[in-house]
Amino acid sequence: MLVDRKTFVGHAKLAAALALGVVAALCVGCSREPKRTGKPEGTTAAGRSIARRDMVEALKEDLKAPRHPSDGGGSVRLIEEESTADVRAPAFGKAPLAIVSTPGRWSFLYTAGPDGIAEGGMLFFQAPPFWGWSPPQVSDEQAPGYTTVATDAKGVRLEPRAFDNGLLGITIRGRRLEAGEQVRIVYGAGPAGALADRYAEHDSRFWFAVDGDGDGVRALVADPPAIDVAPGPPARMLVTIASTAKPGDVVRLVVAILDRAGNAGVDVTGEVRLEGAEGGLDLPERIVLRKADRGRHTVWVLAKHPGIYRIRATGPAGLTAESNPLVVGPREPRIVWADLHGHSNLSDGTGTPRDYFTYARDVAGLDAAALTDHDHWGMEFLDAHPEHWQEIVEAARQFYRPESFVALAGFEWTSWIYGHRHVLFFQEGGQVLSSLDPNTDTPAELWQAIGRRRVLTIAHHPAGGPIATDWSVPPHSTFEPVTEIVSVHGCSEAPDCPARIYDAVEGHYVRDALARGYRLGFTGGGDTHDGHPGLGQLGAPSGGLTAVVTEALTRETLLLALHFRRIYATNGPRIVLRMALDDRPMGAPIAPGDHDLFVRVVATAPLERVDVVRSGRVVDSIDGGGRTELTATRSLSGLTEGEYVYVRVLQKDGGAAWASPVFVEEPKRRPAGQGAR
Template sequence: MTAAALALLGLALLACAEEPDTAPTPGAIPSGSSAKPEIVAMLRAADDAPYHAADAGGRAWLERDEDQLPYSVVSTPDRFRIVFEVGPLGIATGGGIYLQVSPFWDWSTPQTEVSDALGYTQILVDDPSIEFRAATLDQQLLGIEVTGRALVAGERLEILYGAGPAGAMTDRYAERDSPFWVAVDGDGDGVRRVLVDSPTIDVRPGPARTLLFQVPSVARPGDAVRLTLAFVDARRNTAIDFEGEVRFPDAPTGIELPEVLRFEAADRGTRSIEVRVHEAGVYRLVAQSGDLRVDANPLLVSAEGPRVLWGDLHGHTNLSDGTGVPEDYFRYARDVSGLDVVALTDHDHWGMLPLAQHEDLWEEIETQTRRFHEPGRFVTLLGYEWTSWIYGHRHVLYFEDQGRVYDSVEERYETPQSLWKALADAGEPALTFAHHSGGGPIATDWEIPPDPRFEPLVEIVSIHGSSEAYGAPGAIYDPVPGHFVRDALDRGYRLGFLGSGDRHDGHPGAYQRDPPEGGLAAILAETLSREAVLEALRERRVYATNGARILLRTALAGHPMGSEIPVNETGTLSGSLYLSVIAPAPLESVELVRSGRVVDGVDLEGRMEVTLMREVEGLEAGEYLYLRVLQRDGGAAWSSPFFVTE
């Protein structure tokens, strides 16, 4: 087996105004960055590989024994019989068959060495004249090399994955159609190709472990508000088999709550109901099922102030390097996380079947995005991730039903400028967002100014951590100094902040509290529509959290966050800075960041609600100002900056 052969199967499994005139030389590597040109070279080599007609020849399917269920269960040893039938052109001596089990997240690596260990795999053949050599080649990758005579059309072999007493461990995350990727090198030249119809199995969730309870953050007196309740297992998979009751103890006056909410089998673990609120105030609702008692995020009922739409605009499914299918991704966002806005952003060229090369996959994303879009109830955005391993990753969002995947691996779309030009030429409303800019998989190259027509915001926090500033709380792993969001602001870029999950577990909007991991966008818009969301994002009326549903309001000299505020006739700006926070957990502190430095802070002493005023003086053109709020449990929120202009 050649190194090139290994790369070609495992290539996707290593993992996420005026037009600017700064244009890098195509193929140039930014200095001081974490650019990975070797990955781009590998992907292009795979695209240019000389595939033989026998590559990807044959078919494979999964057979379950009589004593087995037709599905698997999360985090449970199981046994899988994958049958492969040789295609019409056969498989030459030196060729092979390959099994790639999903590397996301806990599947056992198939191995042939230790019979009583997890992942032990046997290769069974009916004809003893078939000779082969099987070995683990990489993460969850097994190669079966034909060492004797060539295999002829119609011959079969069985791959018994989990053949030993320990079985093979299934993934921790539930999903439909979890793939067992099978690939074939038909002519023995070291180049293999994946069977697009490789077998799959459904992985079902475990028993209900906890209850998630989400409510809107802002409503008006007299509004009908939606309560979203979902039972989930230990890994936040939807507990689809749950049946039982939920009550609302200590219900406050001013809101109409049912005495009992019944979960039937047909509800598959989730319920969404509307209740009416009559009186202004802050509501902290509690739901109880048996001994399980959980709090919802706070609900502010007020005739004043903007509404908050909670969104997760960045996530993945098994169409690239994540878990689950698009349909279930959108359903989880709506019915479990209770989000208002969501986008699915699978990679353009980072998966077993690259999105940019398989129109049917992109069409499936378009179809499910349209299917779940319900203005006034739930807004879906079409998107994908432009996965540049040179300039940094950006996700692209469209605000209509259709859009195009511009492939970062193609030379004509390999730079941010070429991406923005393509979007401009298409003439459709779209936005791009740099993410994990401070490090992680790859840092953002801030030498290239973001195009203000398409990039008014930056994703400051996600499952990878915070890219706010080097050394800031909760900072991203593998940090690269000079590439954080503050570094971009210090260059004069006017970027608002949003968070999003970048989750690969099929759970958009999920928030892990210990340690805090996640990301949400709090979009300030009065109506729930694509048009209103686009307007708010363009105007930077948005703030970021790491998943905690913190209600944050702020204004400087009467201007909302994200504003560009001109200096007065003296060349400076002074004014009152207003802050209001209503938090789901005790607050630790609030800090004021001015032009790259923390210049003020208040110990909030565990309060859940706080209103503050500060006078800010002597701001000059080119300065920026934003607020960072921290909870004691690690939850955090960042306002979009105020920008001082001439």
């Protein structure tokens, strides 16, 4: 599906052409988005433009535009007694005034600030701009989103106009709107009402802006009214369990009942029956969901005997689910699952930072998650609102529990010149280093500003839309040892990969970066904007997860595993994958020569095949035969300096996994007398 991303820009003059869309290009939680239109500097080997300097200049122009004291003036409140919605669902936090994808009416009262609004000035209204709210419109009383405006101020005439992308502008005519005078806006005033967001969240904000002097420059009104959006009825069940364990380990199993859009917090009670332990797990036969559980429950399971276990669940209303496989064995390496890329409503996503980490841990059953809102994208920019950054940092601090759940603060360095990177802090604190700051607007300056902090950067959607990565800039060997091979945008591996990224750019695939000699491991990142970290694939053709091989679960051990590329990526399913060249695991170096490749896969669905990729070419394909388990060995001869080897797993249902490469390089000589460390 195509979802327009939209937000306020400072210049009302641009509204007809850009509406809220100069910052409106990210199509997240979907597979495509609007195509680039600029012709900036920077081209690929094929001559195609990759940098979007038109975007950067528009953002900079907005920053430089002078604001009159009346711009952004006044206040807005929601008139709850005049606002209606289908409130059949129980409270979702505070009492909800909206239910997902359900029509309602919302009434607002704007009060002019001390400087008023000049004749010819404008008041702007924007419903929450992402994920399915009806665009406000004034032309068809019978259609969704119909909006009325009125004032009791004598001599003032209001001229409403709906711009593209859901922005409603109200021009003040007749005379100025004086301080304290009011304008009433009723959104969803017609019989069809206005449809609410399709994704549940707390603190969904209605936005207002004022161009107080009529010069075409506007600013947001502070403290906009907000409501909660409650989920719909239960429609699906998920069961998630750890991927590996040793006999005697206690592992986590998460049962979550969601609505049809994947929203959590549904109103459901009843019994869930569990089976599939086959005597090898100490698993309860049933669990009971109570009203306070809001459709989710965690069970701790003792692994007793070696084997492969898939837990089957039957819940209320006939809902059924099967878990990902749990592989129990005395030498099974620990695999933890992370989603290292996602957004909240502090930029252009859904829900609060607390919503984000709660869903990641208690619904998706992740072991680690990073929240990476944009530095300069959305409604209120992170680089201009330090209180938003502190909210992310504080949420990560509160949710971090060593050996239980790793929460990371981060941001997306949203460069329209060099490509987007998410920046992850593996320590407390940190700061936003903006891609629009002249001191940090290149990758080299970004890495220099990071200094000695425990930070990683990861190039996002490197092969295509909305902007490819400029691989002419070598990734920093310390700060960027990995790259995101798959996300909701699609796969960036190579032209032959499944669900390839849209607007792919020749020369910018991950294999092209490897061909340059870059040593990069592979991550999968959800880039979820729907509030569903770890489960991006529920609302899109592709998701993104990173499997991290580590025996401990802390920020420090996660950083080390990523640095040494002991990771693999999937587009959502929790496939168990092991790959080695001789005794060298994925991500490691190996000396030139002849080597034996070992592959073991325990899939979540019948296997199509496993491809062996050697230095940019698929040199072997191992038929999956519709099995869910596969073990294979292959001999690779004559591997030379600079080559690399990895495997790609393809399931019949579209699920996929990519092992980080093993890199062929001559052993580094140590100075005389220096022992191994």
